[in-house]
Amino acid sequence: MGTERIGNRIVIAGLTPARGQPAEPNHTRASQEGPPKPHHHPHHHHHPTTPLIPIPSFRSLPFFLPPTAASGRGMRAVGVLGLGALLAWLPPAHTDTFSALRSVRQARSNEGRLLRRLRAYLREESARLRRLSRFYEKVRALHQDPGASVDNPLLAFSLIKRLSSDWPSVIYSNEATENSHALHVGFQELQGELPGAEDLDGAARALMRLQDVYALSVKGMANGLFQPTSTDRPPLYSPGRRVSLSADDCFHVGKVAYETGDYYHSIAWLEEAVSRFRLSYGSWNPEEERGSLEDALDYLAFSYFMAGNISRALTLSKEFLNYDPSNQRVTRNVAKYKKLLATHGDRMGTPLQRPNATQLQNRDAYEELCQGLGAQMAPEQPSHLGCSYETNGSPYLLLQPAKKETLRLQPYIVLYHDFVSDAEAETIKGLAGPWLQRSVVASGEKQQKVEYRISKSAWLKDTADPVVRALELRMAAITGLDLRPPYAEYLQVVNYGLGGHYEPHFDHATSRKSPLYRMKSGNRIATVMIYLSAVEAGGSTAFIYANFSVPVVKNAALFWWNLRRNGDGDGDTLHAGCPVLAGDKWVANKWIHEYGQEFRRPCSQDPQD
Template sequence: MQKGTSHRRSENMWQPKKYAWRNLQKLADKVDELRQQLPTYEDLSGSVSALLRLQDVYKLDTTELAHGSVGGVPSSQLSAWDCFELGRLSYNEEDFYHTIMWMEEALEKVRHGDPEWYEDNMASIIDYLAFAQYKQGNVRRALQLTNEMLELAPDHERARSNKLYYERVLHDDTDSKKRGEDGEITNKRQLDEYRSGEEYMTYEALCRGENLKKYKHKDRLFCRYRTNDHPLLFLSPAKEEVLYFNPYIAMFHDVISDKEIKMLKTLATPKLGRATVHNPKTGKLETAAYRVSKSCWLSEYDSPDIGMINAKIAAMTGLNMETAEELQIANYGIGGQYEPHYDFARKEENAFKDLGTGNRIATLMYYISDVQAGGATVFPYLGLKVFPKKAAALFWYNLYKNGEGIYDTRHAACPVLVGSKWVSNKWIHERGQEFHRPCGLFEEE
């Protein structure tokens, strides 16, 4: 009897340990689950890239950004630590242009008593800032900062070494700007060959809303109700606003309902993933830094309502949807963009050969949200800019009637400055359009 009692007592002794182990295991699993939701370094660097992109494209003032004004829209203020991190990550990318701007801002905040930082941290800021100034050609300013740093950290070996180096450069170099005799501090934006070119500069200017080119036929543009002799448009004609004649670009207003928009967003949200582009050499899809958005594809199998949306596109455009691609939903967050590109495949590319439906003859893009600031669709070669308007659809032809690409349709999605931009794209292909958009009488047409 005592032996049995002892056995039960031994079992009872192990019960708390067993439960404790189970609780620990549950806790560990929960920690692992939460860890998957934490931002990664890639998330951090992506956020920094987005902010710097906005700063460049929209020419935003660093001090205004740090004090919580994004293009005039109130936002959260940045601490000295935030500014320092922006500068540090720029430095790691050898982007000394942004390093100087954000380290200067961090230094200013520390000097004016940012409560989150202490004076001890000034040495770290000055260390980054001094070298960035040197890399931008401001040797005298780099020396001044290094001397300031040595007052804070007299035993800093790298600063002492840099001081001697800067003094030697100033002594040997006769360049007045590097010597700083005129007091000028230069900090030029570092751009590659493409981003310093005319197209990219035009793209950024259009995103800011600047008027660059005069359209000689602007006085002939018009609006009209369009039926295309299609039953769907008899009772509710499409409100067409012609924006450009050659190439033909038009905006259709109020062509998708709030109910349809809600349906598209609801279906798309769980499917969204990083948007990809066609590699022109391999024909494969891959992510790219010049396209920052999330996207997915929806078909009539996802909802019969998508069939009705496709039918309305066919009615508005007068084109056949049987060979068109599925409906793409794209979401651009703050800083989301798509730099200048063509929707059609050029002759040297093999982007759509596997589909067997020919090239993309036309594009229709629904705007399924408004955007507080930024996010315009721009055509750099035409000087045309179109700002998002919820429930409207932008339409243009990508190909001439002879099948040649219309290179003036090169376009871009400007970075979203404030808010979130949702669009829905429908890319329409050549096959099946023989009787809807027939070839012209002349080859060059």
Template structure:
């Protein structure tokens, strides 16, 4: 076959890819919201490579282009087989993995499909079986947003990110000119104009006109610069506007809505909270607060906890660490063993779906851009380990699990995070103890993994961060003894920078705790978990 004929066939295949992809619906999206499920993508990719290698050996003379594509993928996924978690612990590797399944693998499939030889059957059979689970373009966009989020939160240098460097760690494959352009374009669409300008300038610095048109880059760069200038002007007007003139403020800020869509901020996530959240994630404390923390930490205690000689804890007391006195936050160490954690994750993984947030006005769960993770729910009756964990929580806290919610297991995605929020519904009359349904009196948060960088749980009022320690659990009360919500417990999950984050939540309801949690002698009684034993 002549080179001209081969080239013609390849262009025909490329055209078919565009047409077929336009009408192909992939059932399972949202890969960017859970790193845990991305482990399946790594294994799928390695199996696809093994199948593809057999095809290449028998058809090497006709499939030189397929071989080049396969070699590029192989270089990008090197070392993934030996340590999947380390491979997925780097956000750039995560981004490239998602993108390969939306670009290169579809191209390879169409090239193989066009061949008339029988050796393609095994590869195509496996490919068609897995294709419905491939990431989609929205996953590539979600991954790009995650990189921007990490850059914004942790003040990462965009040049290091472009070279794939995150906290000194390098990925298997650096970001290409096209990757930099797509991230910059996404930044512009997300109104992150400063980041848009940085990424577009990086594209110009690399200067590959054959890949990205300079005119297209300049068009985006100009638009972002104009938007940034307009934003700066708007901020200056707000600073100089008469704060008593509500009309002016409403015109500048827009009318406030009473219902939060998935693209908007959670109720407690105003600009002040947003900046504090980022500072806490970076461990960026001002000197006066550091001085206060050192003073408070001198009086914090660690002990072996029996909870007044509870039968479950007499022979093996729990390791308790006091984290903060008011609001009272404690950590229990070694709540779950590695074997139990592996078991819980194995049950949860096939059930993971994009995590939702509770809309305080409609009462309905909804997706939100300020919570990037996937979660699954487990009931006590369906597994002995889950049931045992509930019994353990009851022993440690002294609270009844009869009305507690099912165990929620969550896995955070690329740059996964959860913006500042309360675990109780701040719109309800929580002091009405007659109707005590749907009142989360306390939270028991279990860490199912260590996280190398990022992923800290931060509490905005005391201004402290709690880093994930595998097998440990943080416990606090959401309600005062009076039944009122404790806004000092507003907390957030920092974006995962490198590593993989798994957690499990047990939200404990106020109902059935009447005889278990003592009421304060005064209505202003502090939100103590228990008086620390000497």
């Protein structure tokens, strides 16, 4: 069961428009020119900029035809000894690999298996090519030897034999096909587990999310650095091995943004792609052949055009024509750009602004807390906060009291250190791992995958393992609440993926129509969240209105009340899971409901209580 997102969109009340392929306007010239039509995005309410001329008038001009993958010259397969056909063997792959790091690790393991297959293929092919090379050198030597005349009957016989027997064996040999087939079989064995196009696009969106939330420089990210755009701040994360992105990598991220009408991000990433393509232009690189300098210029020019920067679009289109002067579509666009500039002048629209695709309120406060820039000091006197050993009147805790750190009094939030052991955490992750599914949120009476929650989750009953049962008893002891079904939900185990996050939301229901009430045990009165792993950077739990964040503390448990004593939801508990910048974040959530707690946390009619 998902929790409830708030903001301009309340998921309990209604659905967000699907982020599918946008509708396309009617362009009468499109079928004649060949290139596909520009995209129109009716659900993008936050256009990146206010251009000089309204975008609808741009789109009504039939000469302006944008690039898509179908029109690119660089989208070529690498056809070496049949390797280019490998992708044709792959059916639609399992998706959501990007949404949990466990799945990403499995994908890496699968690539290792493919690597071993490729090594075997290369070994067999190398042996085959060595034999061909020896045959070639032998025949070439005979042709270059003046004394090797066919007047010699032995040489004449050898020539006839080669042409009638040896050469057909070379030309019609099945050995290359057999080697390639063995590699194809290796792919087929893993085809259902390999990431697909949706995963690649999800990974691209994750990079843009990290760029935004942590204010990272695109150039820095492309160079393997996690450096904020503000140069006076140290890197947020320094990996042991620096990995740079290729020009084609940057091109794909920019193209994903372009295809959703997000020109703020498409321009930033395509500029970096163009810069990198220029450095390697003319040199053959299989990895970069899939996206060429011309393709990147094409997409970048149209991104600037859609953002209202006609002058920049014209400059890039002219550069494009230097490499592909016969392209009629871009030639027509150049003429139209010149006409627009002559008519309206070189005036710019407002600067590009980052789109708010998920309609998130308090975005700035949320991101500052994730970056560690928000206010962290509590207004209460320090004497009311701090650390203590806690038994909570429970015999269960007498011999080993809980290590309690009070973080806030309003809302009441405490952190229990060393709540689970390393072995217990690994057991919980191991139990949940095979059952992980993409996390969903409640929307009316349905549950759906959403961009503002990227993770996978599984549910564990207390009968799943003695460790789960022991954990339930421990949570009951520290909270003093009844966790027996149906007074609490099963333990939810969550693994975050690439840029995995959960934007600001409440754990409690904000509408009586919420699926939470189907349990017939009231609203969620409290939350226990256990950090089952450490991360290298990011992943904090940010409480937006309380204006502080809690970093990931391995094996610790975070507890807070979702409801006031009078039964109303506590608005100060609005919280978020910040994107994981680096590391493998696992948490376990226990949501406790109102029913069964009547004498454990008595109600109050005081509106302030």
